[in-house]
Amino acid sequence: MAKIALVQTNPIIGAFERNLRQVLQWIDKAREARCDLVIFPELTLSGSPPYDFLERSSFLETHDRVLAELIQTLEGVTCIVGVPERRQGPGKPLYNSALVLERNKIVFHARKQLLASNCVCEEARYFEPGTTPTIFPFQKMYYGLTLGEDILPESRSGRVHPLAGLAVEPVMPDVLINIAASPYYFGKLKAYQDTFSQMCRQNNIPLLYVNQIGAQDGLVFDGHSMVMTAGGVLHQIGAGYAEDMLIVDSDEIDTTSVPFVEETVTQVYKALVLGVRDYSRKTGLTKAVLGLSGGIDSAVAAVIACHALGPENVLCVALPSPYTSPQSVEDAEKLAEIAGCDFEVINISAAMEAYRLGLAACFTGYPEDTTEQNIQSRIRGNLLMALSNKFNRLLLTASNRSELAMGYCTLYGDMCGGLAVIADVPKTLVYTLAHFINKESERIPEQIILRPPTAELKPNQYDQDDLPPYDVLDAVLQAYLEEGKGVEEIAALGFDTSLVRDIIRRVKTNAYKRQQAPPCIRITTRCAAPGWRYPLAHGFVE
Known part of the structure; x- marks a missing residue:
């Protein structure tokens, strides 16, 4: 029988020569282990998702040239790779395909049937769906050879399951293969283990699942390739967040x-670390800077950054104003000292006074309000961007999902x-992460975790x-954004109806802020941006 290698790789989109070298190195290792078949993830050489690069002829030509190089190197081993395959005729010009390569040629291909269509990937924009199982x-x-969503339950897709077609084939497969580039979300690992186990039991067939790892922009691919028995028992599982x-x-x-x-908060932490590390590495911005307020959000972000990039590559900056308590600066400095990263203090009082004088004539007769508070935040943003520009550092922001949903953050600040x-x-998960970070030793000063959250923009x-209290806010946001519940359904869970309406109103009102937010690392099924899509100008009230 066959000895099979399942290889989860971390490609860089469009770095074809580099990705080819990576694939060849793994093939050599598989040969050394006397493997007969080597299986790689979806879109092996191009990386996933390449988005509109798929519409560039030069991108596809380079891919095809590198694929031809790979095919010519295959001696004594069969290989399965994921590719954008060109097609003729009406419809989209490409298939999302898996190719079986053997004896220096393509011997079989499978075309993805259930194209991903969600907040992070719109495959139907580029690919024509396949129609038959392979x-x-x-x-x-x-x-049996499938790609990505092709093996997920019908209830997830709302479409006919491609595996149903296997029942009418002349020969039933002995083993099912699925190559994927499936991004992480909290709860995915349990969901996939349960789903694959049930599918294997129902169809009495073992599964070889090969998933990409690495981060691309805000997406994190977690790996966790699996070998599942026909009885739905996990035989092997690949490393999470690492090549394997x-x-x-x-x-x-x-x-x-x-x-x-x-499935624990450990998975979330590892996903965030990999997200920062790969975004930095793949963009070439290997050093980072972030504002350290003395609050829990920036503290968690700073620890993640130091873990991802190394503390020697992270600069934390406190930017106190007259409203900043001495305790905040002390806590920020203590965190940086524990982390081992560089720390600077830039007082913004003089800049605030300059703005006050510059706007005095225009603002005469108007009381202070959030305008002046937002100026403080924008001064900080401007100074941090200056440090980013001058020293070629990636500026990391620390707004959380709850605040971003409610617009409790400052545009350009x-x-x-x-x-x-x-x-x-x-x-609420930020607090869980903070406690997880401190599980072994105090890396975030306890005072930061215990103090009530504050923006410190006024006394x-x-x-x-x-x-609202964050436990209430997050529960309402979960019901509305993740579960699709309406006002009355959410209120029936025990929440005040007027509060629910106000939260939903603020979510929609602040869509303009989220559209201008930097890319964020996705860890939920519906990411804050771009997952929530509401018109900026509308008259709909719930």
């Missing part, structure tokens, strides 16, 4: 098992930056003066 013979066994190769004998899949991997580290992390200001 079953190919290899070393006295038959293998699983080796399995096709006739030994049912012989041993490993426990399901538990604390929203300034190149990457929003925790913008898809609800505030005696606290978040809860302008927002």
